[in-house]
Amino acid sequence: MLFFSFFKTLVDQELKNDVKITGTLRSIDQYLNIKLDNVQTDVAKYPHFVAVRSVFIRGSTIRYIHLNPNSVDTNLLQDASRREAMASSGDKIVGR
Amino acid sequence: MVDEKSVSASEPLDLIRLCLDEQIFVKLRGNREMTGKLHAYDSHCNIVLGDATETIYYLESGSEDVKSRKEKSELVFVRGDSVMSIADASNIGKTNA
């Protein structure tokens, strides 16, 4: 659930997945399916996206999501990764 | 000699943990490689890389030579399904120069 938790903090970030869709992250679920608003694509390359303003993308079709570094706390993210790793190896942190 | 339980007795994913906050080298599907600083990972090998450089290898039609191009990203989430391998970049000698 780390990445679900992570992406929840990224509402309103510009994202790009492999078909290069840029938009504002509006919502995300635990499968990392995402919903983008204000969608922009390379119209010349993907003319069928011209009219798309808002799009749901199945998580499994995503290769990359490029993020804005200013909205990510990488140290916290590393800690979160560690906590998750610890939890799954049985060395769980009980408190907050 | 050394209490190395923490290293040798670990599960595969724990080796990735060692690379947190370090430069890693990731082989990806689709003839791609990426180096960058590992900021997060999970059990699906979803990862977040900082200051990443992606190298994409491709063949141009009519040519035998493998060409490559690079793309940079300040911070990128890579979905686990395209990850083939993750290595400590310092072990490979392919750092993000």
Added chain:
Amino acid sequence: MSFFGFDPSGQPGHRKDGKLDLDSFQNFDDEMHSEEEDALNDETFGAAADNLSKDFDFSSGSGSKLSSKGGLKPAPAPIQPNAISYAQAANTTGNDSLRPMESLWNDQQQNSEVQSAQSQETEPEKKVFSLEEIEAKMRAQPPPSQLPQLPPPQQQFSPGMNPFMLPPQAQQQLLASAIASGRYPDMQTAARAVTQMLMAPPPMSQQGMMPQGMMPPPFMGYPVQPMGMGLPQQGLPQQGLPQQGLPQQGQIPQPIQQAPIQPENGETQRAQQHQSPLQTQEEQAAPAPEAPSVAQVQVSPPEERLDLNSFPTIEAASQTKSADSSSASSPRQPQQSHQLQQHQQGFHQQGYRGGNNYRGHHFYNQQQRQYQQRQQVENLNPEERSKYLARQEKVGKITRASGFMNPRDKDFITRIQLSQIVTDDPYNEDFYCQVYKVLNSSVEENSMNYLAKKYLEQSGHRLGGRSKRADIALQRMQQQVSKAVSVAKERGERSGVLSKEGALGKVSFGTGKRPRQLLVVNAENKENDENDLLPKEYKMYRSSRSVQLSSIESVYSEVLKLESRERENEGIDDSELWKSLQVSDGATAEDTVDPFVALLSFDKMMKVFTRVFPLLSAEHKIATIERIFSDLQKVDVVLKGSYKNYPQQNYEIPKDVRSRIELFQITVLKTLVLYLSDAPFALVLHLLDSIVKKNNVLFLCTTKIGLSLITVLISRLELIKQEFSKNLSAQDLSQWQQTYDSLFQCLEGRLVTVIPPYFSKDEQKSVKNGDSEGDDSYIWQFLASLSLAGLLDHQRIIVDEVRDEIFGAMAAAKKLKTEGNVERAEKYLNNLNLFLNVMGLKANEDDITELSDE
């Protein structure tokens, strides 16, 4: 028949004793109303739920649903007498721990449930055909596309509000209660709903409805069945319904007798027994002209008709697998009625084993439905009609794919899904988000982003936490799921599939968080001597990178644990952390560097140091600092941080080293300085002593880190000496004097080396490189503190040694000023004066003067 997700308790016998379903009913009702997303929805499903509507038709979806629900054989959907609500089925069928969480998966599922139930009740006729029969009919019949040309069956509905052969009061009562129930937007809808309800086949539908709790309280039990008896009068497409074929006259009184109690099947069937096949046929045939398609179906060879009526025997005889044949061969009426009775019970008990070709009657269904719809539509005014059509369309959309899974399937899927999501440790799972929120809470509180975030935070629930209900539902879900998960785990343990050492294959339960492990290697079995068996190059040395990384990660683990305890206000025991730091391990023969100091060469170790330090006990803190100071020159950033290492690069320190020096400054150095600013004289002195004795001071002084640290120590000592001299023993003071002397001795005659060539203002020495524009104040601070702590002799020596630099700085400042760069000139002078002021001097770009007391 719980195997099929049906509860045998839904049989007539059980039903009699009353309200067994009331509770779940209430819940359901509530939840239905919590779904106020869509007015149409409410109208549609409210009405639909409230009566045994006949005019609603649910296409393929419901048909297939029923069949799949029926289990092994595609069961004839329509009569589904044991149409217990899915929710209820899930509740009651042996799986109490796992309700399907209706409220969460709400309306889609709910609605489909409603509809399936509805459809089960609305189309009982379908059931009556076997594949062959239907095929025969299809052949004999115009295609469904002709249906629209049917003459409008107006007169059937023209009585409109009052189509029944009921005592008017009863009708009124019904209508009134329907309206009072508030489910109908207007009088007409209510009336229609009542009509539909009245038309529904009594016993089965009741069984179907009641458990589902879809009927509004006013209708519970009482009026439904009696009204159903009046159905045939409407001339509605009751043809396929054996029950509807009853002569109304005989039936009418019955409702009244049966009134307040839920009608009993037996009675109905008894009533049906009076009915002669002929009558049935006649009645069935009667509407034919108006509804050719349906009628044609009905006006089929007698055997078929008999077969239709007697078909239920199939269910009754479903103990025997040759149900179809047996039913076909039992055309006689007494038998039929008897069978009917049996059939009903059989249904409940056997959960629909009875086979039929569902596609066949599905097709028939469609025709029937279309006809019914048509009838309805004809009776409506345009406004109503459009409304009705919209509703139909909506219903059709929703139900198109509904019903492919039975409640068990749904439970199963739900459990899988939820076991992936649910956690008994929500904070940990959501750690990043939670902490990020706290850290960034002050930002953009009012923007839309904030709203959107808030929305997302409210769980993934569709209601987005809009209503309290969502929270409650979530809570309930969590409880139920954790129960379900633990049950599943126990089961796994009992059956021993949980984990088998060394086994490939089904070993453990996977979750989203922890995918199933395919191979479990027993780590405990690792022999100690295994390491000796390894080739030398595979041996793990403590200085190897992966061992170091792993040590750092265990430090992190301990830090995270302790920080967590701290937040929970629990006591902190740093022993584990201390062990992981390896401070007290000391260097062994294999190591060139102390293991702890070696770890400090990693960025992440520097980062975590600021967190480690406060968690340590007092003596561990001191021990840690001592370790760092006595090995200071081996600390990576010091070792690589001397300009003297890089004569070939113009003394320029490489970029990556510089950035790590900066990191070290803001992490480790900052932490140490903070600690030292409170440290007692003796300790500081001891630390300075260990630096001077155990390190090459001259080398340290060519590094920024070393110089800064020495500066801090000296100034701290001087500060204490000047402010609290009374508290200091003569021994302390003399020791301080000794230490200072030895420090000074190391530097005497080579003091200029503290100034890197790129900062030097001495013309002969100066070198320009990328660092030249950097901040050199730390050097002047060092010289200042060194002077401060020294005697007049020391000061004289210092000034003498750096004289060229002093005048160089003044010259540079003058030059900058003439160039107009006053700011930078001032900076040079200020740094210079840091040092000169200590000796009561003051410099400007032209001159050095005595510091005056202005």
